[in-house]
Amino acid sequence: MKNMSESLNFLEQIIETDLSEGKHDGKVLTRFPPEPNGYLHIGHAKSICLNFSIAKKYGGNTNLRFDDTNPVKEDTEYVDSIQQDVEWLGFKWNTPTLFASDYFQQLHDFAVVLIEKGLAYVDDSTQEEISDMRGKPTSPGTESPYRNRSVEENLSLFEGMKNGDFEEGSKVLRAKIDMASPNMHMRDPIMYRILKAHHHRTGDAWCIYPMYDYAHGISDSIEGITHSICTLEFEVHRPLYDWFLEKLEIFPSRQYEFARLNMSYTIMSKRKLLKLVEEGHVNGWDDPRMPTVSGMRRKGYPPAAIRNFCDKIGVAKRENLIDLSLLEFCVREELNKTAPRVMGVLDPLKVTITNFPEGKTEEVEVINNPENPDGGSRKMPFSREIWIERADFMEDAPRKFFRLKPEGMVRLKGAYIIQCDEVIKDESGEVVELKCSYFENSRSGSDESGLKVKGTIHWVSVADALSVEVRMYDRLFSTEEPGKDGDFLDDINPDSLKIINAYVEPALKGVEEGKRVQFMRKGYYCVDQDSSKEKLVFNQTATLRDNWSKKK
RNA sequence: UGACCCGUAGUGUAACGGUGAGCAUAUCGGUCUUUGACACCGAUGGCGCAGGUUCAAAUCCUGCCGGGUCAGCCA
Numbered sequence: 001m002k003n004m005s006e007s008l009n010f011l012e013q014i015i016e017t018d019l020s021e022g023k024h025d026g027k028v029l030t031r032f033p034p035e036p037n038g039y040l041h042i043g044h045a046k047s048i049c050l051n052f053s054i055a056k057k058y059g060g061n062t063n064l065r066f067d068d069t070n071p072v073k074e075d076t077e078y079v080d081s082i083q084q085d086v087e088w089l090g091f092k093w094n095t096p097t098l099f100a101s102d103y104f105q106q107l108h109d110f111a112v113v114l115i116e117k118g119l120a121y122v123d124d125s126t127q128e129e130i131s132d133m134r135g136k137p138t139s140p141g142t143e144s145p146y147r148n149r150s151v152e153e154n155l156s157l158f159e160g161m162k163n164g165d166f167e168e169g170s171k172v173l174r175a176k177i178d179m180a181s182p183n184m185h186m187r188d189p190i191m192y193r194i195l196k197a198h199h200h201r202t203g204d205a206w207c208i209y210p211m212y213d214y215a216h217g218i219s220d221s222i223e224g225i226t227h228s229i230c231t232l233e234f235e236v237h238r239p240l241y242d243w244f245l246e247k248l249e250i251f252p253s254r255q256y257e258f259a260r261l262n263m264s265y266t267i268m269s270k271r272k273l274l275k276l277v278e279e280g281h282v283n284g285w286d287d288p289r290m291p292t293v294s295g296m297r298r299k300g301y302p303p304a305a306i307r308n309f310c311d312k313i314g315v316a317k318r319e320n321l322i323d324l325s326l327l328e329f330c331v332r333e334e335l336n337k338t339a340p341r342v343m344g345v346l347d348p349l350k351v352t353i354t355n356f357p358e359g360k361t362e363e364v365e366v367i368n369n370p371e372n373p374d375g376g377s378r379k380m381p382f383s384r385e386i387w388i389e390r391a392d393f394m395e396d397a398p399r400k401f402f403r404l405k406p407e408g409m410v411r412l413k414g415a416y417i418i419q420c421d422e423v424i425k426d427e428s429g430e431v432v433e434l435k436c437s438y439f440e441n442s443r444s445g446s447d448e449s450g451l452k453v454k455g456t457i458h459w460v461s462v463a464d465a466l467s468v469e470v471r472m473y474d475r476l477f478s479t480e481e482p483g484k485d486g487d488f489l490d491d492i493n494p495d496s497l498k499i500i501n502a503y504v505e506p507a508l509k510g511v512e513e514g515k516r517v518q519f520m521r522k523g524y525y526c527v528d529q530d531s532s533k534e535k536l537v538f539n540q541t542a543t544l545r546d547n548w549s550k551k552k
Numbered sequence: 553u554g555a556c557c558c559g560u561a562g563u564g565u566a567a568c569g570g571u572g573a574g575c576a577u578a579u580c581g582g583u584c585u586u587u588g589a590c591a592c593c594g595a596u597g598g599c600g601c602a603g604g605u606u607c608a609a610a611u612c613c614u615g616c617c618g619g620g621u622c623a624g625c626c627a
Contacts, residue, residue, distance in 0.1 A: 070626060137553095172625055183556075209625095313565080314566085316564090411586055413587070544589050547588060
């Protein structure tokens with residue numbers, strides 16, 4: 001009988017077949033090849049988890065290699081953030097960080113080999129001419145008038161390109177393949193272009209830079225990558241990937257493609273993400289509303305939750321749109337196990353316990369995490385005046401509302417049962433305070449009152465409460481597929497951020513940045529980097545599920 | 553009107569010619585509960601269509617329909 005753990009995705013099947021055939025002496029080496037021109041997002045996380053975990057599963061390794069072949073778009077700011085994000089996600093690459101730019105010399109030398117074999121030529125055509133001659137997917141292209149230059153001429157021209165003898169854009173090196181190929185990528189693709197730009201690693205050493213199709217496969221081959229896993233849009237590039245390795249007769253890396261992640265209410269395009277940042281729709285790449293790894297980290301998503309999510313969504317070749325709620329489920333699942341429970345009142349209503357002595361403070365003991373037996377407990381001050389959640393009181397409550405109502409009773413979590421005796425309102429009729437009485441013999445843990453109450457609510461002592469800022473986040477977009485009908489900016493949710501003030505229990509004083517907690521009955525929150533000694537700032541990571549409000 | 557890839561519950565993903573098409577999530581009920589959370593139980597819901605091969609097809613073949621990708625000196 002087959003169970004889940006035995007079922008393999010299509011990439012695992014390929015690897016197991018390769019292994020059984022003894023390919024590459026049973027070695028598996030994958031790679032994650034980001035271009036350092038943007039921040040990593042959840043879509044990259046899928047690729048990272050896939051590459052690292054599949055290699056690990058089969059006793060192999062994974063290289064981190066920056067695909068830095070386009071100096072005009074790339075920057076070290078991105079190489080730093082990308083490395084940090086991969087590490088944070090929990091993965092280690094065993095070689096030093098690699099760069100395609102480390103292979104510029106080899107790439108150049110291989111290009112010379114191809115020229116010598118008569119398989120590459122220098123083309124003087126303009127960009128427009130090249131584009132025109134390429135033809136259309138439905139009709140063949142035409143050959144460039146420069147296509148049949150002699151090997152010697154090509155060699156000397158390419159040397160000239162390398163030496164900076166020619167203007168940017170005046171010449172390119174092209175592979176000589178087939179202008180009539182039904183595959184556009186085989187119509188004499190460009191291998192090198194002249195770019196008199198400063199590279200973030202090689203400086204001004206080069207003024208010709210290799211194109212992706214040429215550099216990527218050869219870089220894989222140089223490193224001995226056995227399984228080069230990329231997204232579906234590179235599928236039509238594969239014949240070219242193979243062509244270079246075959247003609248050069250170097251290590252036969254193989255490329256496999258999977259469907260990229262799409263998620264509801266989310267955009268994944270680097271260009272659009274950049275626009276959100278640049279136009280100030282969000283507060284930077286690490287804004288907790290961003291689907292970036294840094295944004296999710298700041299929002300309080302644990303790396304284990306993201307890994308779990310990537311595992312759950314699986315890998316296949318069909319287009320997909322994952323429910324955002326699955327990610328949220330994974331986040332809650334992880335946090336439920338790991339986040340200590342604390343009390344935080346987000347929308348406070350004052351309760352005075354009239355029969356509790358003025359000025360007296362008692363300590364009650366509260367379990368830190370019922371899901372974690374080793375989580376221990378802590379003390380919480382209890383006094384005559386407390387804050388409760390405004391929504392935990394209802395004047396005209398329906399029958400099944402088992403929180404506080406006039407003359408109703410409720411358990412204060414970890415403390416006493418109280419009864420609501422009087423509702424105080426202001427002149428506009430809004431409830432501003434509740435006068436309650438407590439049952440002294442109902443103390444949690446030693447309850448001898450015999451009272452049975454259905455509801456338990458959270459609270460904090462007014463005198464001891466910490467006033468904190470809480471940033472409440474909702475999804476950044478209000479439509480499932482932002483931009484599906486028109487401009488994606490029109491689908492931005494205007495209420496994606498609300499900043500409120502809340503009261504939390506004093507045990508939270510001085511908690512470290514990044515700490516994740518559950519505000520009991522409300523949700524998970526994470527201490528933001530904007531916190532100061534005077535004022536803590538929390539980001540809402542996720543709310544708890546709320547079946548009650550759904551039922552209503 | 554070319555080439556390549558892909559169609560399994562709302563969503564995602566299994567099945568490798570042979571149980572009643574499984575699992576997760578979502579949705580809806582219920583049990584439990586000093587978190588209306590969590591956990592647990594149950595329900596709704598699926599093989600794009602049509603042929604063919606076969607004792608037997610989600611699975612193999614053909615056609616159709618639908619979706620995606622490709623015409624950067626981006627990756």
